[in-house]
Amino acid sequence: MSYAEVGGLRLWYEEHGSGRPLVLLHGGYGATGTFAPILPALAAHHRVIAVDLQGHGRTADVGRPLRYESMADDVAALIGHLGLTGADVLGYSLGGGVALRTAIQHRALVRRLVVVSAPCRHGGWYPEVLAAMAGQDEASGERMRGTPAHRLYDRVAPRPQDWPRLWAKSGELLRRDYDWSAAVSTLTLPTLLVFADADSVSTAHMVEFFGLLGGGHRDPGGDGTARPAARLAVLPGLTHRDVVGSPALPRAVLPFLAHPTIAPG
Template identity: 75%
Template structure:
């Protein structure tokens, strides 16, 4: 458990296990504890570096907006600070957006990328999810007091009084439009997409995302020679809100992270 001063942010991170480094990036209003149910399984095979993003968990907020791009720069700076030539990234929801931007902005630092329940454009969320995102502000922060995310924040945050500010800044982030389709299509590293079958993202968007990465365009062949480098997993019986607590997630992800990547002929 340690802090790194990067880009004007004192970022909290903790390391578990040994082996090739795997950086975990949590979802909105969360912290490293979001991965607690699956962390032991991941740490059996990898050196897991769990990070609290700007304004979340034990990482205090700073005087700048929350943006996927700036948080991605923080993650890249942390990887360099730790003396790592490269790392694998696994990001969930908001952390998936940060992980994707890290791969786009700093491709030389990302060996493999796993995106869990994250779209490549804002309109990839269901309309009702977008409406809820647009409504996030200090009033919703008050309504969320006493919930598990608030209790965790109160327990670990350097300034628990910043809870309303986190909601205001996150709402501002989530209302901003984006479409990273061209940059996704240009990614060179192997990418795995993981979704729940009852996710906050339509299956049509999952398929479109996979298609941008080169998947779903042709039969792989009897020997798998034409299989794309990208992977897609849709985990049954799960939702956007419980996918990170399911043992099905590390079971799906670890083979992708540990086996040699095969590229199409």
């Protein structure tokens, strides 16, 4: 458990287990502890590097906006700082967007990509989710005091008083429109998309995202050799909030990361 000085940021990360490196990126207002329920399963097979993104957990905020792109650069710098070659990267929600941008911006650093409950364009969220995102500001952060997320932040953050600021900067990020479809369609690395069947990302967008990665366009053939490098998992009985802690998640992720012959079809 340590800090890495990357891009003017003191980025907190924790290491668990051994084996091929797997970088974990939490969701909004979360921290490395987000993955506590599934960490033992992942660390039994991988050298897990869990990261607190800018302004979250033990990583203090700095004088720049929250952006998927800059946080992806932070993750890439950490991978370089640790001397990792071909790391696997898994991100959930906010972290899913950061993981995707890491693969887009730093393709040589990412071996396999897992995006959990995150869209590749702003309109992939359901309309009511977008409306809720638009209302996130300092005032809503104040109303969230006393919640489990705030209690964790208050316990570990270098500056606990930054809690309302995190909400203001997160809201500004979440209101920004984006569409990474064109960049996604050029990705060739093996990618697993994981969603809950009652997710905050629309079911239509799950299929759209998968299609951009080459999935769902044709029958893979009797022996499966024509299947794409992408995989899609929709986990039953779960929501956007609880998918990241479900034992179903490592059961979907670990075989994908271990598969020896995934290649573009």
